[in-house]
Amino acid sequence: MNRKPTLAVVGATGAVGEVLLQMLSQHADVWGEIRLIASPRTAGHKLSVRGEDVEVLPLSEEALEGAQVALFAVPDAVAAQWAPIAAAKGVVVVDSSGVFRMDADVPLVVPEVNPHAVRLRPRGIVASPQCTTLAMIVAVGALHAEFGLRELVVSTYQAASGEGRAGVETLRRQTELVAGTKLGTNPGDVRRAVGDDTGPFPGPVVLNVVPWAGEAGDDGWSSDELRLRGEARKILDLPDVRVSATCVRVPVVTGHSLSVHAAFENEVTVARAHEILATAPGVVLFDNPAAGDFPTPADVVGTDPAWVGRVRRSLDDPCALDLFLCADNLRKGAALNAAQIAEAVAAELTAP
Amino acid sequence: MNRKPTLAVVGATGAVGEVLLQMLSQHADVWGEIRLIASPRTAGHKLSVRGEDVEVLPLSEEALEGAQVALFAVPDAVAAQWAPIAAAKGVVVVDSSGVFRMDADVPLVVPEVNPHAVRLRPRGIVASPQCTTLAMIVAVGALHAEFGLRELVVSTYQAASGEGRAGVETLRRQTELVAGTKLGTNPGDVRRAVGDDTGPFPGPVVLNVVPWAGEAGDDGWSSDELRLRGEARKILDLPDVRVSATCVRVPVVTGHSLSVHAAFENEVTVARAHEILATAPGVVLFDNPAAGDFPTPADVVGTDPAWVGRVRRSLDDPCALDLFLCADNLRKGAALNAAQIAEAVAAELTAP
Numbered sequence: 062m063n064r065k066p067t068l069a070v071v072g073a074t075g076a077v078g079e080v081l082l083q084m085l086s087q088h089a090d091v092w093g094e095i096r097l098i099a100s101p102r103t104a105g106h107k108l109s110v111r112g113e114d115v116e117v118l119p120l121s122e123e124a125l126e127g128a129q130v131a132l133f134a135v136p137d138a139v140a141a142q143w144a145p146i147a148a149a150k151g152v153v154v155v156d157s158s159g160v161f162r163m164d165a166d167v168p169l170v171v172p173e174v175n176p177h178a179v180r181l182r183p184r185g186i187v188a189s190p191q192c193t194t195l196a197m198i199v200a201v202g203a204l205h206a207e208f209g210l211r212e213l214v215v216s217t218y219q220a221a222s223g224e225g226r227a228g229v230e231t232l233r234r235q236t237e238l239v240a241g242t243k244l245g246t247n248p249g250d251v252r253r254a255v256g257d258d259t260g261p262f263p264g265p266v267v268l269n270v271v272p273w274a275g276e277a278g279d280d281g282w283s284s285d286e287l288r289l290r291g292e293a294r295k296i297l298d299l300p301d302v303r304v305s306a307t308c309v310r311v312p313v314v315t316g317h318s319l320s321v322h323a324a325f326e327n328e329v330t331v332a333r334a335h336e337i338l339a340t341a342p343g344v345v346l347f348d349n350p351a352a353g354d355f356p357t358p359a360d361v362v363g364t365d366p367a368w369v370g371r372v373r374r375s376l377d378d379p380c381a382l383d384l385f386l387c388a389d390n391l392r393k394g395a396a397l398n399a400a401q402i403a404e405a406v407a408a409e410l411t412a413p
Numbered sequence: 414m415n416r417k418p419t420l421a422v423v424g425a426t427g428a429v430g431e432v433l434l435q436m437l438s439q440h441a442d443v444w445g446e447i448r449l450i451a452s453p454r455t456a457g458h459k460l461s462v463r464g465e466d467v468e469v470l471p472l473s474e475e476a477l478e479g480a481q482v483a484l485f486a487v488p489d490a491v492a493a494q495w496a497p498i499a500a501a502k503g504v505v506v507v508d509s510s511g512v513f514r515m516d517a518d519v520p521l522v523v524p525e526v527n528p529h530a531v532r533l534r535p536r537g538i539v540a541s542p543q544c545t546t547l548a549m550i551v552a553v554g555a556l557h558a559e560f561g562l563r564e565l566v567v568s569t570y571q572a573a574s575g576e577g578r579a580g581v582e583t584l585r586r587q588t589e590l591v592a593g594t595k596l597g598t599n600p601g602d603v604r605r606a607v608g609d610d611t612g613p614f615p616g617p618v619v620l621n622v623v624p625w626a627g628e629a630g631d632d633g634w635s636s637d638e639l640r641l642r643g644e645a646r647k648i649l650d651l652p653d654v655r656v657s658a659t660c661v662r663v664p665v666v667t668g669h670s671l672s673v674h675a676a677f678e679n680e681v682t683v684a685r686a687h688e689i690l691a692t693a694p695g696v697v698l699f700d701n702p703a704a705g706d707f708p709t710p711a712d713v714v715g716t717d718p719a720w721v722g723r724v725r726r727s728l729d730d731p732c733a734l735d736l737f738l739c740a741d742n743l744r745k746g747a748a749l750n751a752a753q754i755a756e757a758v759a760a761e762l763t764a765p
Contacts, residue, residue: 212729216568216672218622218661233595236620240592243585245666251711268588269711270570270663270670272723272737277703281683281725290728303729307672307737309570311622312664314597318622320568320659322674331633351629359603359621371624373633376642377564377655385624385659 065093066129066407069152071143073097073108073117076225077134077157080396082110088400091407098124100139128152129410130403134395148185153410155187155403157395159284162188162292169295171195172401173343174202179405187402192394193217193274193285193308194292196317197386199393200369203341204334204382205297209326211380212303215289218311218318219274220358223390224261229314231260235267236312244268267312274308283308316358317390324381334372334382343393348372356387365392417445418481418759421504423495425449425460425469428577429486429509432748434462440752443759450476452491480504481762482755486747500537505762507539507755509747511636514540514644521647523547524753525695526554531757539754544746545569545626545637545660546644548669549738551745552721555693556686556734557649561678563732564655567641570663570670571626572710575742576613581666583612587619588664596620619664626660635660668710669742676733686724686734695745700724708739717744 070085072078078099085095086109095110097117104119118124120139125131125147133140133147133156140158147154161167161184168178169188179187190198197215204210221228235255244250245268255265264271275284290304311318338346347356348370356368367388375381388394422437424430430451437447438461447462449469456471470476472491477483477499485492485499485508492510499506513519513536520530521540531539542550549567556562573580587607596602597620607617616623627636642656663670690698699708700722708720719740727733740746 214566214674216659218570218663236588237592240589245711246714248715249712250714263705264709265711268665269709270665271709272670272672272707273702280728281700281702281723282728283702301729303727305674305727305729305733305735307568307674307723307735309670309672309737311570313620313622318624318661320624320661320672322566322657322659348633350625350633350635353615355624357616357621357623359597359617360601362598362602363600371633371659375655375657376632376634377653377657381657383657383659385661 065091066410067094067096067127068092068403069096069098069125069128069131071098071120071131072134074099074103074106075134076222077391077395080391081132081134081400082108084396084400086111088404091404096124096128122146125150125152130155130406132399132403133157134399144186153185153187153406155189155399155406157189157399159191159288161186162190162288163295169292170402171198171296171398172405173199174296175298176405179402180409187406189399189402190292190296191285191288192223192317192390193219193289193319195394195398196367196388196390197319197321198293198296199341199343199367200338200384200386201321201323202297203337203344204323207337208329210297210299210302210323211326212324213293214322215306216320217306217308219308220313220315220317220390221266222315223274223317227261231262232266232312232314235265239267262310266310269312271310272307274310313358315389315391316362316387317394318358318385318387321384321386322381323384324378326380328379329374329382331372331374338369343367344369355385358387361387362389364389365397367393417443418762419446419448419479420444420755421448421450421477421480421483423450423472423483424486426451426455426458427486428574429743429747432743433484433486433752434460436748436752438463440756443756448476448480474498477502477504482507482758484751484755485509486751496538505537505539505758507541507751507758509541509751511543511640513538514542514640515647521644522754523550523648523750524757525551526648527650528757531754532761539758541751541754542644542648543637543640544575544669544742545571545641545671547746547750548719548740548742549671549673550645550648551693551695551719552690552736552738553673553675554649555689555696556675559689560681562649562651562654562675563678564676565645566674567658568672569658569660571660572665572667572669572742573618574667575626575669579613583614584618584664584666587617591619614662618662621664623662624659626662665710667741667743668714668739669746670710670737670739673736673738674733675736676730678732680731681726681734683724683726690721695719696721707737710739713739714741716741717749719745
């Protein structure tokens with residue numbers, strides 16, 4: 062096939078879908094038709110993509126007919142039901158949900174780290190990792206290639222938009238409730254002010270941090286923490302590497318941050334780590350604290366790469382580095398990585 | 414001496430001083446006279462302590478005369494100048510600044526962990542650790558006593574009041590500026606909205622996290638990070654234990670949180686860790702995520718203990734635990750620990 066492939070965007074009206082449409086409008090024009098699909102609730106709306114208004118179709122077998130690639134940006138239950146249906150029709154599904162990532166027959170792809178993995182997809186599905194994994198994995202992968210990763214200890218600072226539009230609206234509503242007050246100095250005063258409606262979060266997210274993201278897993282771990290471990294191991298093809306993560310929600314609209322302690326097989330230097338990170342594709346090194354240069358979510362939101370700063374060698378272990386990373390969880394953390402995978406599939410489909 | 418000793422509170426009008434006066438009013442009445450001292454700028458004010466209005470004296474040699482114990486809650490430069498002056502007059506100084514903590518002739522005391530250390534004070538000065546160290550050290554010390562600490566990897570979520578009243582005012586002002594807006598989705602939009610005046614922080618602290626606290630140390634480390642390492646080693650009397658910390662400011666008024674990965678010499682279980690933490694003085698175990706029970710700063714602010722939850726055993730290392738801790742940085746993190754030290758000194762001075 063040499064014609065440009067048809068792309069279906071499933072979940073076009075969601076928070077990630079919105080960013081996807083911006084990207085599809087800006088990236089090199091690899092697609093023929095771009096078809097927009099969403100739940101019946103939001104179907105019928107018109108959305109702009111590549112400068113044209115396109116009507117959103119309700120998700121159905123018919124809507125997927127004839128597409129070569131489908132980008133799924135939908136909740137887990139919708140992906141679990143519809144990705145296999147699309148794949149059975151010969152559509153290559155690029156899925157951003159949590160359903161297929163750890164399936165041994167579904168590659169989990171970050172094009173800067175394991176681009177080769179996209180070609181072997183027995184179920185016709187390629188998975189994109191969760192946003193916290195994506196915020197760190199490109200930089201960590203580049204360092205692993207040089208030094209050999211032995212252990213990761215990760216603490217996250219996750220933005221409200223990791224829980225979609227409802228997360229953002231909750232943070233904004235709570236911010237209005239506490240503005241102009243003296244709240245935050247007495248036990249529970251913030252909780253009383255924001256009321257019982259904490260949106261998708263298990264506690265107030267304004268003037269607070271909440272050490273929980275996702276659902277309950279085994280032995281006290283949250284699903285985001287278990288996923289970060291499982292996904293990092295799979296993407297890096299290091300099934301036994303040690304990974305401990307603690308996932309925490311913070312009052313930031315968009316932009317996930319991670320504090321990463323990475324221990325390697327070989328001795329590291331900050332100078333060599335800087336060289337690697339400065340030249341790694343998809344990474345921006347921003348590391349000069351004396352000049353105020355370190356990544357913060359407020360500064361990196363809306364940008365494509367993962368930003369890395371605060372690169373330090375452990376004072377007690379010459380094989381360990383401490384880093385601080387930020388990435389836009391809706392861009393590299395979701396839409397961008399999925400679009401990159403879809404473009405890699407398109408290139409393969411249209412190769413002579 | 415069997416009379417109740419005279420206490421001087423130096424820095425009575427600051428953020429920590431305010432909490433100290435509340436505590437001195439509530440704790441068992443171990444003090445004779447309580448003398449309030451501050452900079453000449455705020456001297457002359459009257460503050461309430463133990464139900465009485467007391468006039469604040471300007472800091473001078475005369476004001477310190479005749480006190481047996483002095484609680485110093487002042488900036489580093491003031492402590493560096495005045496603590497030795499007070500000590501030379503025979504006043505036992507309990508200092509919360511960063512000046513003396515790593516001095517080999519000054520004990521660094523957390524009464525729940527190393528109470529014996531308070532008695533050996535060749536310079537007449539006893540130091541209280543920084544707030545981030547205090548938020549974790551009681552729980553970590555209890556676990557160390559059972560399992561034998563080998564390594565700590567710490568990431569912090571530090572509140573604005575760690576930078577005193579100016580920090581709190583900055584967060585509140587910035588919160589008003591972003592309330593009711595759609596800020597936080599474009600690069601630098603929060604920075605532009607809050608303007609150049611970021612107060613004591615090197616970036617906007619609202620809708621953001623800032624991976625920097627303190628001054629620049631060697632090799633890219635911040636002073637808060639270096640202090641956390643040095644203080645933990647000194648308090649636990651483990652001069653070679655591995656400690657890596659990344660200190661991050663978050664938009665919380667008061668209440669420091671820490672994500673701690675602790676590796677031990679011996680195998681751990683969550684059940685035994687729970688037993689230890691549930692019975693450790695100064696610690697509250699709050700760990701049932703299924704019921705929404707984990708500490709958050711908004712819930713623990715205004716309380717005395719360090720709260721610990723999210724206790725998990727590493728999935729890859731049977732000797733490692735991951736924890737999440739919160740403590741009020743003005744209470745256990747500053748005023749309470751200093752008051753506890755001062756009370757231990759008072760008990761010693763009045764012992765028959």
